[in-house]
Amino acid sequence: MTKIKLNPQQKKAAETLKGPVLILAGAGAGKTMTLTARIINLIISGVLPQNILAITFTNKAAGEMRERILKAIENNPRINFPTLDYDFKPFISTFHSLGVYIIRENHRLLNISKYFSIYDRNDSKRAVKEALKRLDLDPKEWEVKNIISFISKNKGNAVDVRKFRSQGQEGFYAETMGKIWAEYEKIKESDKALDFDDLLLETVKLLEKNPEVREHYLKKWTYIHIDEYQDTNRVQYKIAKLLTNEESQNIFVVGDDDQSIYGWRGSDIENILNFEKEFDNVTKIFMEQNYRSSGHIIEASNAVIEKNKKRHPKRLFTEADRGEKIILYNAFSEKEEASFVAEKIKERLKEGISENDIAILYRSNFQSRVLEEAMMRENISYQVLGTKFFDRAEVKDIISYIRAAKNQDSLVDLKRIINSPKRGIGKSSILKIFSANDREMVEGLTPKAQKAYGDFLRILKSIRKFIDEEEPKMSEVVDFVIKESGYEKYLTEKKTDDDLERLSNIYELENFAKKYDGLDTLEALELFLEEVALMSDSDSNDAEKNKKKPAVKLMTIHAAKGLEFDTVFLTGAEEHFFSPALDMDKKKEEEKREEERRLFYVAMTRAKKLLYITWSSMRTIYGRTETNMICDFVLDINPEFIQEEGSFGGNSFSGDSDDVVYLEW
Numbered sequence: 001m002t003k004i005k006l007n008p009q010q011k012k013a014a015e016t017l018k019g020p021v022l023i024l025a026g027a028g029a030g031k032t033m034t035l036t037a038r039i040i041n042l043i044i045s046g047v048l049p050q051n052i053l054a055i056t057f058t059n060k061a062a063g064e065m066r067e068r069i070l071k072a073i074e075n076n077p078r079i080n081f082p083t084l085d086y087d088f089k090p091f092i093s094t095f096h097s098l099g100v101y102i103i104r105e106n107h108r109l110l111n112i113s114k115y116f117s118i119y120d121r122n123d124s125k126r127a128v129k130e131a132l133k134r135l136d137l138d139p140k141e142w143e144v145k146n147i148i149s150f151i152s153k154n155k156g157n158a159v160d161v162r163k164f165r166s167q168g169q170e171g172f173y174a175e176t177m178g179k180i181w182a183e184y185e186k187i188k189e190s191d192k193a194l195d196f197d198d199l200l201l202e203t204v205k206l207l208e209k210n211p212e213v214r215e216h217y218l219k220k221w222t223y224i225h226i227d228e229y230q231d232t233n234r235v236q237y238k239i240a241k242l243l244t245n246e247e248s249q250n251i252f253v254v255g256d257d258d259q260s261i262y263g264w265r266g267s268d269i270e271n272i273l274n275f276e277k278e279f280d281n282v283t284k285i286f287m288e289q290n291y292r293s294s295g296h297i298i299e300a301s302n303a304v305i306e307k308n309k310k311r312h313p314k315r316l317f318t319e320a321d322r323g324e325k326i327i328l329y330n331a332f333s334e335k336e337e338a339s340f341v342a343e344k345i346k347e348r349l350k351e352g353i354s355e356n357d358i359a360i361l362y363r364s365n366f367q368s369r370v371l372e373e374a375m376m377r378e379n380i381s382y383q384v385l386g387t388k389f390f391d392r393a394e395v396k397d398i399i400s401y402i403r404a405a406k407n408q409d410s411l412v413d414l415k416r417i418i419n420s421p422k423r424g425i426g427k428s429s430i431l432k433i434f435s436a437n438d439r440e441m442v443e444g445l446t447p448k449a450q451k452a453y454g455d456f457l458r459i460l461k462s463i464r465k466f467i468d469e470e471e472p473k474m475s476e477v478v479d480f481v482i483k484e485s486g487y488e489k490y491l492t493e494k495k496t497d498d499d500l501e502r503l504s505n506i507y508e509l510e511n512f513a514k515k516y517d518g519l520d521t522l523e524a525l526e527l528f529l530e531e532v533a534l535m536s537d538s539d540s541n542d543a544e545k546n547k548k549k550p551a552v553k554l555m556t557i558h559a560a561k562g563l564e565f566d567t568v569f570l571t572g573a574e575e576h577f578f579s580p581a582l583d584m585d586k587k588k589e590e591e592k593r594e595e596e597r598r599l600f601y602v603a604m605t606r607a608k609k610l611l612y613i614t615w616s617s618m619r620t621i622y623g624r625t626e627t628n629m630i631c632d633f634v635l636d637i638n639p640e641f642i643q644e645e646g647s648f649g650g651n652s653f654s655g656d657s658d659d660v661v662y663l664e665w
Contacts, residue, residue, distance in 0.1 A: 006030075006037060013285045014038040016252075017045055020244075020279035022272075023254040026316045027301070027605035028292030028564065031254045032061075035225060036068045038252060039090060042223055044078050052090040053221035053243065057228050059094055061562075065227070066092040091221065095236050099199035106206055106213055117193035124148050124184075124195050131183035140422040142180065146496055151181050155197035156233040156266035158204060161185050200235045207242040218245050229255030229275075233266040241278070249279050257311045261558060261599045263591070264497065273310060290316045290605075292564050294323025297604060297611050300637045305601040307636055308594045328634065329614040330646035334367075334572075337616045338374035340645075341569050344612060345380055345552060348567050355381050355550040357566035361557050361603050363577040365392075366504040368554050369512060371571065375552065376535065385555035390535045394487070394502045395509050399532055401481045405463035406525070408439070421490035423452045459484055467521060474516035474524040479623060482506055507623040514620075557603045568607035570600075573615040574628040600633045 006014055010030060013023050014037035025031035035054070043049055054069075056062050069090060073079055093101070100118070107114045119127065128144045154164055165178045188195065194202060207214045224244050226232070232240070244251040253275060260269040276282045290298050298318050306315070327344075331337035345358055360371055369389040375382040389395060397420050400413040407413070411434065418433070419425050425433075429449035436442045445453060466472060466480050482488050491503040516524035553565070578600060580592030604611060615630050 006034065007289055009285060009287045009289065010034045010037070013287065014041055016283050016285070017042055017047075018248070018250065020249045020275070020282045021252040022275045022282050022284045023252070023287060024284065024312050024314055025254055025256055025287040026290060026314060027256065027259060027602070028290040029287040029316075030289075030291055031227070031287065032065060032068070034287065035227060035252075035254055036065065036072060039069055039225065040072050040076060040079075043073065044076070047223060048088070049073070049090045050088050051220070051222045052225070053098075053223065054090060054092045054225040055095055055098060055227065055240075056092075057094060057231060059097075061227065062092055062094050062097070066090075095239065096196060096199045098239070099203040102203050102206065102217070103194070103199065106210070109206060109210060109213070110202060112194075113192050117191060118199070119188065119191075119193050119195040121148070123193070127184050127187040127191075128180070130187055131180050134183055135179055137176070137180070138424070140424065142176070145498065147177070147180055147184075149496075149498075150177055151184065152197050153266050154181075155201045156235055158201065158235045158238055160201060160205075197235075200239065204235055204238045204242065207239070214242060217243055222248065222250060224251045226251070226253045227255075229253040230257050230260040230269060230272045231255070231262055231267045232271045233268055237268070237271045244279075251279065258305050258308070258314075258598055259561065259602050261561060261595060261602055263595050269310065273312070284312075286312075286314050288314050288316050290318045290320075292608050293318060293605060294320050294609055296322050296325050296641045297607050300326050300611075300641045301601055301604045303636050303638060303641075304597065304604065304633050308597055310591070310594055324610050325643040326637070326641055327610070327612045328642050328644050328646075329612060330630070330644070331614060331616045332618060334370050334616045334619045335374075337571060337614050338370045340614065341371065341571065341612070342374040342378040342380060344569070345375075345567075346378060348610075349380075353566055355552045358569075359553045359555065359560065359563070359565040359567070359606060360569045360571060361555060361560050361606065362571050363557060363599070364504060364572075365389075365501055365556060366508040367572050369505075369508045371554055372535075373512075375554075381549055381551040383551035383553055385553055385559050389505070389508070390532055392502075392505050394491075394506050398478060398481055398485070398487065398506050398509055399529070401460070401463060401485050402477065402525070403529065405460045405467065405481075408460070414439075417485070418453075418456060421486050423456060423486075425449050425452050425456070429453070459486075467525065471521045474513040474519070474521070474528050475510050477521075477525065478506075478510040478513045482510065482623075504622065507621070510623050511620040557599050560606050561602055564606055564608055566608050567610040567612075568603070569612045569614060570603045571614045572619075573600075573613045573631045573634050574619065575631050576619070576621070576626070576628055578631045578633060597633055600631070 007030075010033070013021070013034050017038075023031065023034070025034070039052055039054065042052060054065060056065060069092065091098075091101075103110060103112075103116075104114050107116065117123075125144050125148065128147050129139065132139050132142055132144075154160075161178065161181045164181065169175065169178060188198075207217070221243060222245065224240065226240055240251065240253075253272070255272045257269055257272050260267060260272070263269065276284065293301070295318055298316050302315050305311070306313075329337070329340055331340055341360060348358060349355065362368060362371070365386065366389070368384055368386075372382065372384065372389055397417055400410075400416045403410050404413040404417060415430075415434070418430060426449065429445050432444050433439060433442050433453060440457065442450075442453065462484055463477075463481055466484075467477060470476075472480065487506060488503070491499045491506075513528055516528050519527070557570075578596045580589055580596060604613075613634060615628065615634075617628055618625055619628055620626075
């Protein structure tokens with residue numbers, strides 16, 4: 001028999017079997033174990049397994065929970081069930097899998113096939129492109145990924161295209177988006193398909209419009225469990241509400257408002273903050289004992305997060321030793337910061353810590369470039385969760401412009417950039433261009449394509465002339481290409497978060513190129529192109545082997561949620577990275593500020609034994625070197641929890657040093 005050991009608060013949560021229950025479980029508080037124990041207790045009390053529904057956010061989390069629960073059921077002598085078949089198990093799934101299940105069971109009511117297709121992101125892109133074509137709209141002006149994001153966010157707020165258009169949205173942008181969205185829905189309908197957002201929205205509509213269907217599921221699932229409740233959006237909240245019996249209200253939600261960091265993609269922290277208003281006589285239980293981190297890390301994390309106003313007040317504690325102090329390092333530049341991180345990682349490896357137990361976290365993707373370079377220089381095995389810097393599409397595009405300008409026979413580069421950024425050269429025109437004997441004199445192009453292609457050739461000639469005649473520095477070459485290619489204008493026109501991130505990446509390439517600025521132009525160009533080729537190709541021939549090879553993990557803080565590591569480096573702890581853009585709506589600005597604070601808290605609580613917080617007094621961003629201030633969140637930490645290191649700034653954290661002449665806190 002596998003016995004689950006619970007602390008008093010976990011035990012209270014696992015033994016509260018009736019009515020609405022809100023579990024506020026801090027970072028590392030053992031919520032999955034508690035949720036598993038609660039489901040086992042329900043079955044022991046006489047609830048049939050098939051009457052239990054548990055929802056989480058990822059297939060991996062659902063699979064792990066399912067495995068734990070089924071194993072616990074099989075090993076518990078107090079439960080006299082034989083081996084459970086599919087129809088007599090708790091239903092454990094993601095929100096989307098639940099949607100598929102309900103829709104397929106009721107497909108006739110929705111007038112769709114039981115075996116409907118589900119659009120993935122590429123299918124949605126194709127359908128949006130087709131919608132633009134049907135409406136004769138320029139894809140350069142109406143970017144596909146922005147349209148998909150717009151549709152997805154509205155559906156996440158439980159708004160379909162009919163409701164959106166009936167709200168009388170004014171202005172050319174809203175009206176046009178409504179037309180594109182409507183055409184997209186027609187294309188999906190003809191394909192007999194639903195997209196991922198439909199799986200949730202159609203489930204809500206089905207349950208709202210068909211009382212008998214809702215009643216069926218209310219009888220089927222009499223106990224509802226939802227994990228990571230702080231990450232639910234409006235439509236997920238509605239599903240939870242509709243599947244909960246209004247009389248018994250047997251809904252058990254687990255979450256942590258202090259770890260709500262996905263507002264930018266539609267999650268609504270109000271769902272967990274207002275749970276007690278939505279249900280009657282809620283049992284609220286705090287799980288504040290942390291089983292992950294040392295005492296210093298926990299106390300420091302508490303000091304940061306308690307400054308937020310929109311939260312359920314709680315304070316983590318641990319029975320673990322206080323451990324090492326948090327190391328705060330002030331570097332002069334991002335290059336020095338990266339070197340420090342690499343140096344400390346080598347020290348940890350010598351102490352016997354595995355690469356897999358070390359993580360480097362950062363706020364924005366472009367920050368990985370200088371860190372990757374330091375890892376390679378010190379021969380430290382590393383893995384970027386996400387896309388490596390030199391593999392990012394916009395970075396590869398700028399490099400291809402430089403290559404194509406110097407080598408007009410490089411077809412791979414010409415094909416990559418001929419329509420990037422988009423300039424209206426269609427597939428048939430591209431085929432004619434690359435099949436022509438003389439690519440400067442291509443016959444059969446439409447006037448529009450001929451003009452666009454002529455502009456493209458002039459860009460390449462302009463870049464080549466700049467390199468050959470001006471003898472520029474390597475960083476000046478990259479800067480010239482960013483502007484001359486139209487990439488800068490293209491990414492700044494709409495100013496979406498994704499586009500600004502991409503802009504940061506290409507300007508980080510310019511920053512990288514500065515290392516060659518002291519060399520002759522042609523020599524610098526040769527070495528630059530050689531190094532970026534080698535860096536983008538590193539380890540690519542042995543991908544499967546390297547997946548299993550121990551490696552330091554580099555990732556954004558958002559990607560790190562749910563993970564834990566022995567040693568964590570929280571880099572770029574500067575006000576620039578953790579301050580929201582100014583907003584006319586001060587309430588929204590404050591909400592964004594609080595989300596940034598939660599993000600910082602999540603980063604800190606990934607560390608088990610050793611946490612480094614590093615920041616750089618000077619950093620090059622968007623091609624400009626700027627003076628930075630340390631992030632305010634760091635200043636909330638009690639200095640007694642901090643051990644300072646750094647070649648620039650001395651004891652600046654405590655304010656005792658006379659060395660800092662331009663930073664005043």
